[in-house]
Amino acid sequence: MSPAELKALIRTVPDFPKPGIQFRDITTLISHGAGLAASIEHLADHARAKGAQAIAGMEARGFIFGTAVAVRLGLPFIPIRKPGKLPIPTIGVEYALEYGTDRLEMDPEAVSQGQRVVIVDDLIATGGTAEAAVKLLRQAGAHVSDALFVIDLPDLGGAELLGKADVNVTKLIDFEGD
Amino acid sequence: MSPAELKALIRTVPDFPKPGIQFRDITTLISHGAGLAASIEHLADHARAKGAQAIAGMEARGFIFGTAVAVRLGLPFIPIRKPGKLPIPTIGVEYALEYGTDRLEMDPEAVSQGQRVVIVDDLIATGGTAEAAVKLLRQAGAHVSDALFVIDLPDLGGAELLGKADVNVTKLIDFEGD
Numbered sequence: 001m002s003p004a005e006l007k008a009l010i011r012t013v014p015d016f017p018k019p020g021i022q023f024r025d026i027t028t029l030i031s032h033g034a035g036l037a038a039s040i041e042h043l044a045d046h047a048r049a050k051g052a053q054a055i056a057g058m059e060a061r062g063f064i065f066g067t068a069v070a071v072r073l074g075l076p077f078i079p080i081r082k083p084g085k086l087p088i089p090t091i092g093v094e095y096a097l098e099y100g101t102d103r104l105e106m107d108p109e110a111v112s113q114g115q116r117v118v119i120v121d122d123l124i125a126t127g128g129t130a131e132a133a134v135k136l137l138r139q140a141g142a143h144v145s146d147a148l149f150v151i152d153l154p155d156l157g158g159a160e161l162l163g164k165a166d167v168n169v170t171k172l173i174d175f176e177g178d
Numbered sequence: 179m180s181p182a183e184l185k186a187l188i189r190t191v192p193d194f195p196k197p198g199i200q201f202r203d204i205t206t207l208i209s210h211g212a213g214l215a216a217s218i219e220h221l222a223d224h225a226r227a228k229g230a231q232a233i234a235g236m237e238a239r240g241f242i243f244g245t246a247v248a249v250r251l252g253l254p255f256i257p258i259r260k261p262g263k264l265p266i267p268t269i270g271v272e273y274a275l276e277y278g279t280d281r282l283e284m285d286p287e288a289v290s291q292g293q294r295v296v297i298v299d300d301l302i303a304t305g306g307t308a309e310a311a312v313k314l315l316r317q318a319g320a321h322v323s324d325a326l327f328v329i330d331l332p333d334l335g336g337a338e339l340l341g342k343a344d345v346n347v348t349k350l351i352d353f354e355g356d
Contacts, residue, residue, distance in 0.1 A: 016265035023265040030245070031232070031254040031288045040249045054209070060238035064245045064257065067208070071218045071246040076209040079242065087194035087201040110209045 001038035007173045009035045010151065024151050024175055026122050030064060039172065040065065043120055043148050044072040046170050050146040052118035054078055054111060058104065058133055059085070065150060066120040078110045078117060080133050091139055095132035104132050111142040119147040124169060127158030134165050151175065179216035185351045187213045188329065202329050202353055204300050208242060217350065218243065221298055221326050222250040224348050228324040230296040232256055232289060236282065236311055237263070243328060244298040256288045256295065258311050269317055273310035282310050289320040297325040302347060305336030312343050329353065 009029040016023040030036045047055060047069055056078040057066025063079065070077035083092065083103045090105040111117055117137050124130060130147050137144050147162055152171035159169040187207040194201040208214045225233060225247055234256040235244025241257065248255035261270065261281045268283040289295055295315050302308060308325050315322050325340055330349035337347040 011266070013265040025265050027257060027264065027266075027285055027288065030248075031256055031285075033232075033248070033252050033254045036245070036255055037249050037252050054211075060241060060259075060263075063238060063241035064255070067214070067242045068246040068249040070208075070211070071215050072249070074211050074215050076211045077214055077242070078209055079205065081238075085238075086205065087191040087203050088189070088205075107205055107209075110205065 001035055003042065003172045006035055006039055006150075010173065022175075024123060024153070026061070026064075026150065029150070039150055040068045040072055042172050043069045043150070046148050047118045047120070048073060050118050050170075051116050052146075053116040054118075054142075056080055056117050056119050056133060056137055056142075058119075058121060058129055061123075062121040065122055069120050069148075076110075078106065078137070080104050080106050080136060091136060093132050093136045093139070095128050097128070104129070104136055106136055106140060108140045111137065111140045113141040115142050117142040117144050119144065121147070121149050123151040123153070124149045124158035124162075124171065125153045125156045127156075127161035130158065130167075131161055131165055134162070134167055146170065179213060181220065181350045184213055184217055184328075188351065200353075202301060202331070204239070204242075204328065207328070217328055218246045218250055220350050221247045221328070224326050225296045225298070226251060228296050228348075229294050230324075231294040232296075232320075234258055234295050234297050234311060234315055234320075236297075236299055236307055239301075240299040243300055247298050247326075254288075256284065256315070258282050258284050258314060269314060271310050271314045271317070273306055275306070282307070282314055284314055284318060286318045289315065289318045291319040293320050295320040295322050297322065299325070299327055301329040301331070302327045302336035302340075302349065303331045303334045305334075305339035308336065308345075309339055309343055312340070312345055324348065
């Protein structure tokens with residue numbers, strides 16, 4: 001299935017989580033067997049082309065696509081988690097939300113020095129979470145130059161934000177001005 | 179890699195999340211590329227043998243193994259989520275925790291009537307979360323007779339609890355009395 005066909009499987013929910021927001025829902029894509037498999041195949045092709053040695057994904061939706069890409073390529077998967085979930089000493093990074101802050105944590109021993117880690121997530125909006133993940137992975141010693149997304153909302157500037165951190169964004173689908 | 183070799187990749191963290199609990203940590207398994215791929219291959223073999231038409235997984239760690247198994251078999255993945263995460267009208271089920279209750283939600287249209295859905299998760303302990311997921315999937319019309327886990331802690335009785343709900347438990351690894 002082509003990216004345009006995959007786009008047709010994304011459900012748009014108006015006014016969620018608040019009025020004026022068009023929520024792009026991947027539930028309908030992942031509950032389509034062929035659509036899910038094709039998404040992973042496209043993402044895995046990109047990750048391979050970027051020289052990925054490991055895949056990282058952020059809790060919770062990033063686990064959906066990230067692990068499957070890692071398995072497809074026989075690579076490690078590095079889970080980046082919400083606070084307090086990992087049972088071992090972690091490293092963490094705080095990042096700003098629209099209201100307040102949030103925190104991501106990971107096992108500092110999950111990556112080796114200079115390992116090429118590619119981030120995979122379902123969607124990039126402002127890019128704040130992905131930027132925090134980049135900082136965290138670099139703090140652990142990873143080389144991070146690429147992040148892959150199923151969906152980009154380019155109006156929200158996420159690719160520009162990651163670009164300033166020397167991370168190149170690749171997406172399968174975008175929803176621009178619509 | 180055999181299940182015994184996979185077991186050697188699980189990290190045991192003593193006294194997490196509280197004194198006396200031996201936490202079985204899959205982080206070290208999934209950050210081993212060959213171990214992760216072999217885990218998925220074993221789970222996918224079981225899911226195929228059980229006649230799975232879709233795979234369901236519970237947020238968040240269930241997303242790690244569940245999606246990859248679905249992709250391996252070209253099947254839909256049905257995410258079972260924590261409250262308030264899905265942007266559409268959901269069905270939900272409450273279940274008891276050691277202290278208090280929690281809730282799982284799903285899109286009632288994610289499964290078709292009589293569809294054979296196999297649950298995949300990293301670990302079964304008391305089985306309370308998996309039992310709730312079974313109820314929820316059946317409420318949506320799914321046929322659920324099997325649940326697959328990477329790790330079983332048989333001392334905690336999860337397989338018996340699911341057995342009472344006519345769900346058969348298959349695990350790759352167990353940690354019994356140790």
